[in-house]
Amino acid sequence: MRVLGVDPGLTRCGVGVVDGVPGRPLRMAGVGVVRTPADADIGHRLVLIERGIEAWLDEYAPQAVAVERVFSQHNVRTVMGTAQASAVAMLCASRRGLPVHLHTPSEVKAAVTGSGRADKAQVGAMVTRLLRLDAPPKPADAADALALAICHIWRGTATNRLQQAVARVRTQEPST
Template sequence: MRVLGVDPGLTRCGVGVVEGVAGRPLTMLGVGVVRTPADADLSHRLVAIEQGMEEWLDEHRPEFVAVERVFSQHNVRTVMGTAQASAVAMLCAARRGIPVALHTPSEVKAAVTGSGRADKAQVGAMVTRLLRLSAPPKPADAADALALAICHIWRAPAQNRLQQAVARHTLNATKGRTA
């Protein structure tokens, strides 16, 4: 499975591509940051993020895109920018028919470090170890994007089985009512 992880942000949008399957060693295929100037108009910043996402999708051809779920922060301006960058990433994937998964920050931290309250240094250290890198990716947004991809690779099989079980249960329940 090849996953593009996206840590959304208006100034720095972390991106990272990881390939592998749960229970096997994972491989980093690329990591970076799509940057936009803080003093540019919002519309131009969103176009720059779109162009950056399209380049990553063209180059790496992921099967899935994993995006950090936007959660409420104290700074409304920050959360709005994060949500806008997140929407651009989801739009780019949807346009190509690539499934998008949203993962909360605590879900990603728990998957990668074992603790949903891990700090950025712990996440970076585990990403470095899991991908057998010589140093943690910089900035932290890049490491977070890789963590999102890792989280999705590890959690997708269980999530898929759960969705299939729910679908079967719903189908069986519907058949039982019509009989």
């Protein structure tokens, strides 16, 4: 399964592509950042983010897109821009019929480090280890995007198994 993780932001949008299934070593297919100039007007910045995300979708053809869930109680000054950048990422994915999944920062941290309160350095260290990289990806937005993709591969499959189990019980089908 190939997943594109997106850590949304107006100035820096982290993007990372991970291939994998639970229980097997993961592989990084690509990582980077979509940047927009802070002095450009908001509409133009959103167009640049759209072009950037589209280029990543074209090049890597992921089967799913994982985007960080934005909370309004976070940093109030930047939250609107984050929400707007995440909207563009979700729009690009859904327009292609790709499933979009949102994961909270705590879910992502817990998935890759075991603790929902891990700091940036810990997340970067675990992403480096799990993907067998030589050094932590920089900037942090790029590492966070990879962490989102990893979280999705692990959680998504767990969720699917749970859904399948629930469906089995509901249809009275014997468990295999």
